[in-house]
Amino acid sequence: MSRTCANPRCGAPLGGTRRAQTTTCSNRCRMALSRARRASTVPAELRERDRWVLHDAAKAPRTPGGAPASVTDPATWSRFSTVRSRPRRGFVLDGDGIVCIDLDDCLDAGGALSPLATALLRRCPPTYVEVSPSGRGLHVWGRGEVARGRRLRRGGGKAEIYGAGRYITVTGRPHGGAPSVLGDLSGVIRWLLT
Numbered sequence: 001m002s003r004t005c006a007n008p009r010c011g012a013p014l015g016g017t018r019r020a021q022t023t024t025c026s027n028r029c030r031m032a033l034s035r036a037r038r039a040s041t042v043p044a045e046l047r048e049r050d051r052w053v054l055h056d057a058a059k060a061p062r063t064p065g066g067a068p069a070s071v072t073d074p075a076t077w078s079r080f081s082t083v084r085s086r087p088r089r090g091f092v093l094d095g096d097g098i099v100c101i102d103l104d105d106c107l108d109a110g111g112a113l114s115p116l117a118t119a120l121l122r123r124c125p126p127t128y129v130e131v132s133p134s135g136r137g138l139h140v141w142g143r144g145e146v147a148r149g150r151r152l153r154r155g156g157g158k159a160e161i162y163g164a165g166r167y168i169t170v171t172g173r174p175h176g177g178a179p180s181v182l183g184d185l186s187g188v189i190r191w192l193l194t
């Protein structure tokens, strides 16, 4: 019985020497499959919008083909299915009411939250929160009105709030038991701004 690589974008024969529990042909495909599985935690409200980009190591947005992308040019954005198994994905905020609060460096190596992150998450309704690519930050996704991006300091911590003209990385790694839904962040945004 010949088996094939479980990465749907690959499908290469696995060959007889692979152990029975090995389902992918290579480390690369194993990582792609794991990213695709994690991607199912991304809220449907993000997945169903064709506003996805990739980014390079310098965080410049790219199309899946590697060309420069722009957060103001929808022609350079993609469907989620195109990026779901790729590393370095991002979702473009275009002012439609989907917003993200970016908390850099708010998780220590042991996973403990900074005082600002603790206070902020306590004020959040159930909403999608994920760990940033560095493993040290959190992205709090939800709905709200953010006329322009804001960077602010509060209680010894830093927070950034964005709603348009920007892409935010999406790892598919939820923080704690964060649900795959977008909650109303208007209360927590007001709290941050006052």
Ligand SMILES: [Zn+2]
Pocket (backbone or CB within 6 Å): 005, 006, 007, 010, 011, 012, 024, 025, 026, 029
């Ligand atoms: Zn493969």
